[in-house]
Amino acid sequence: MTAAAPQGLLAKLDTQPRVRDFLMRAVTSDRASHAYLFVGAPGSGKLDAAWALAQALLCERDGEHGCGACDGCIRVARHTHPDVHYFAPESATGYLIAQVRDLLDDVALAPIRARHKVYIVDRAEQLRANTANALLKTLEEPPANVTFVLLGTSTDVMLPTIVSRCQCVPFRMLSARESAAAVVRATGLDEPRCRMAVAVAGSPVRAVEFLKSAERQEARRAMLRLIDSLPRADEADILLAVRDLMGTIKAPLADVKSTQQAILDQNADYLSRGALKQLEERNKRELSARERSGIMEALASARTLLRDVLMVVQGAPDETVNADASDIVERLSRTCTVSGAVAALDAVAHAERRIARNITPQLTIEVMLFDIRKALTCL
Numbered sequence: 001m002t003a004a005a006p007q008g009l010l011a012k013l014d015t016q017p018r019v020r021d022f023l024m025r026a027v028t029s030d031r032a033s034h035a036y037l038f039v040g041a042p043g044s045g046k047l048d049a050a051w052a053l054a055q056a057l058l059c060e061r062d063g064e065h066g067c068g069a070c071d072g073c074i075r076v077a078r079h080t081h082p083d084v085h086y087f088a089p090e091s092a093t094g095y096l097i098a099q100v101r102d103l104l105d106d107v108a109l110a111p112i113r114a115r116h117k118v119y120i121v122d123r124a125e126q127l128r129a130n131t132a133n134a135l136l137k138t139l140e141e142p143p144a145n146v147t148f149v150l151l152g153t154s155t156d157v158m159l160p161t162i163v164s165r166c167q168c169v170p171f172r173m174l175s176a177r178e179s180a181a182a183v184v185r186a187t188g189l190d191e192p193r194c195r196m197a198v199a200v201a202g203s204p205v206r207a208v209e210f211l212k213s214a215e216r217q218e219a220r221r222a223m224l225r226l227i228d229s230l231p232r233a234d235e236a237d238i239l240l241a242v243r244d245l246m247g248t249i250k251a252p253l254a255d256v257k258s259t260q261q262a263i264l265d266q267n268a269d270y271l272s273r274g275a276l277k278q279l280e281e282r283n284k285r286e287l288s289a290r291e292r293s294g295i296m297e298a299l300a301s302a303r304t305l306l307r308d309v310l311m312v313v314q315g316a317p318d319e320t321v322n323a324d325a326s327d328i329v330e331r332l333s334r335t336c337t338v339s340g341a342v343a344a345l346d347a348v349a350h351a352e353r354r355i356a357r358n359i360t361p362q363l364t365i366e367v368m369l370f371d372i373r374k375a376l377t378c379l
């Protein structure tokens, strides 16, 4: 029987046609590798492609590879398939040894509903010597029914021992316009809104999630309002506003917490005490990773706003991305100089580095806002 061409997620990878065709050939000819390394800039669609490949491998229809309609395909598309495991670094400094142990424990188990299991390892450049070593042997000779998909920005920043064990698949970089167009196709929202979402969230996939989350969009607006108020704010105003902002940034975590609790409750009866404890620890790490990414997104909102101010001050208003906040951009640029806008952007970059180094977010944001206020009002 000749295999039917994939119809599901794989067929939709239209921003990366070469990758799409390459992966389609691999799955339809049953020559898929056991370990792939998808390499490309943030926002080039690596994670979309990883889920698409997982769907093609786990499709339940005979002779098909990602029909998009069977139960297995639907579960992969909803990210609820028990045989697809997604990993991202759970600490500010990278992958934890406990995470790699969880992964290896799981690799040894049989699939739950499919015949195959897929492990997606995001930001694989953050696998450092100790965590990578634990993974190497399994990566070289995984069980026959396991596929690894590692995602990384560049092979130069990855351990050669990891790179050499994977089949590398290069992704081309998308322009801001192409990324926004992909978000328009996925959401049906207008182009300026999608362009803003890509600028804030960093990639088309994350932009789509951002546009679905009222809370994340509110955290962005709270940050923009705060920066708007800075020229008239005194120190006490700023400290109070940051406290409110932190509450807004943490609001989406309530959903994550209740999902985690529901999963714990469902499993409480048949998981061992040790396995439950492991799950609770993983939940805690997930929460802190989510909180950190919420803070990074708020900083990105500040960065795009100040970049817009710089564009307007430099006389390039067509380059701005915060169309819905053009009044704020206009107000701030009235009194701001080019060097002031550059200094304000430096303050955000400094804060981003501090958060990446695990320095207290609230304090970091307070310091950043004091510096931005100084930069914006120093004429």
Ligand SMILES: [Zn+2]
Pocket (backbone or CB within 6 Å): 058, 059, 060, 061, 064, 065, 066, 067, 068, 069, 070, 071, 072, 073
């Ligand atoms: Zn299917």
